[in-house]
């Protein structure tokens with residue numbers, strides 16, 4: 001068979017084991033439109049019955065030119081037939097490609113229907129609704145002599161599933177590069193596809209629900225990474241980039257939103273061409289992301305269009321783009337936790353809601369929600385009442401007043417009056433923001449192991465934190481003498497708290513008397529308070545409880 005297209009980049013050839021196929025007769029660069037074709041026969045979306053369809057087909061086949069009719073009748077046919085009408089029906093069933101337009105469900109394209117399948121296809125087929133043609137584009141550079149292949153399957157799946165589908169529907173056993181991988185590598189690919197599939201479902205089920213957006217962005221990030229590991233040009237990529245664009249724009253982040261939209265457009269341009277509806281629609285989104293109806297559902301990640309870091313290397317840029325958690329400085333050995341770190345010590349407004357559960361803070365383990373990271377709320381007692389239960393009035397790091405209700409077994413009676421003092425600081429592990437039937441939103445406390453009261457005001461605690469941050473070892477292990485300010489790797493730790501460092505006993509005396517360490521050291525004697533600084537709050541294994549001392553002593 002000869003191509004109808006004179007400027008063709010391919011020839012029809014017999015491909016061993018596959019029948020007829022299309023083979024590149026020149027090098028075809030990635031993104032090239034290899035083929036653009038109108039249907040010669042169409043099939044309506046809704047068919048009354050087989051008889052009606054047969055007559056509908058006969059009329060179309062009869063009106064083809066002789067050359068077209070010959071080409072049509074020589075197409076592959078998996079079904080037995082007695083006459084030309086049955087033969088036409090078999091050809092349609094074997095080769096029909098989707099056409100999504102005005103009640104038409106599919107059609108026959110004389111050239112595109114000769115393209116064979118590969119699970120590792122180098123070309124992408126598509127019905128281009130705007131130009132009303134079936135197109136095929138190179139997903140990667142295709143060297144002269146290589147067969148042009150598309151994927152017959154809708155979704156990435158394991159080798160077993162792919163092979164079964166191809167056998168059942170198209171009657172062949174696929175022996176493409178992916179299907180011929182040795183068992184171990186094939187298993188790796190299968191696991192990747194299974195994970196992509198799973199992530200796809202998760203992304204679909206979380207959708208654009210505001211409280212899950214960071215989580216969903218992580219899933220999309222992982223999905224894109226898996227696609228890239230698998231190889232270039234996966235047809236799922238543009239959709240993944242569009243998901244990322246929508247998530248970031250919904251949170252007011254125009255800078256990232258535009259970049260993701262541009263990536264989606266770039267991937268669609270490669271696979272579908274610049275005149276496809278996807279490219280045209282999302283090019284306009286990339287130009288003006290704030291036009292997305294979801295824009296600004298929250299302004300949590302607000303950026304302007306040009307707030308794109310310029311000096312980052314490629315990896316750091318991707319970390320920025322996907323909002324990946326960078327290992328914080330706190331990870332470094334010797335570094336002490338900074339109480340100003342709002343990820344770990346959030347104010348009330350940044351606490352997760354108790355309902356619906358915030359999946360940035362929790363994950364499902366054995367059908368229950370478990371924290372997936374550490375956080376600890378700090379608030380200073382400014383008053384209290386006791387009616388049915390103890391209610392503390394707290395002021396948080398943002399000076400916001402919050403009620404803390406005791407729903408422990410003792411309803412608060414487990415505390416001594418000496419603990420319930422104005423000016424003391426309460427620490428609540430894994431606190432949630434909760435709406436109460438009566439009164440303002442606040443915190444419900446029901447597990448005594450999650451709460452601790454320190455006999456120090458929030459202001460003093462932050463004062464101590466400043467000292468700790470100033471004098472404790474830096475990333476380089478260099479400590480600062482709390483007495484004279486000298487910096488050195490080898491200083492002597494305070495024998496009581498081991499948090500402050502001194503050159504010698506005279507520096508220690510100066511720090512003790514003038515530097516205020518006498519009072520601070522007394523506070524730091526409490527292993528729970530010391531734990532606020534020395535625990536690796538950014539490294540989560542299991543939830544912590546008070547006494548914290550047992551978690552690090």
Ligand SMILES: C[S@@+](CC[C@H](N)C(=O)[O-])C[C@H]1O[C@@H](n2cnc3c(N)ncnc32)[C@H](O)[C@@H]1O
Pocket residue numbers: 017018019020021075076078094095113114115116117118170171172173174175176
């Ligand atoms: C739409 S046709 C493709 C053109 C076909 N090779 C022909 O000779 O007309 C689909 C049929 O091609 C064959 N085919 C396509 N891809 C194949 C592959 N990867 N391995 C073996 N046979 C394949 C199968 O017989 C399949 O039913």
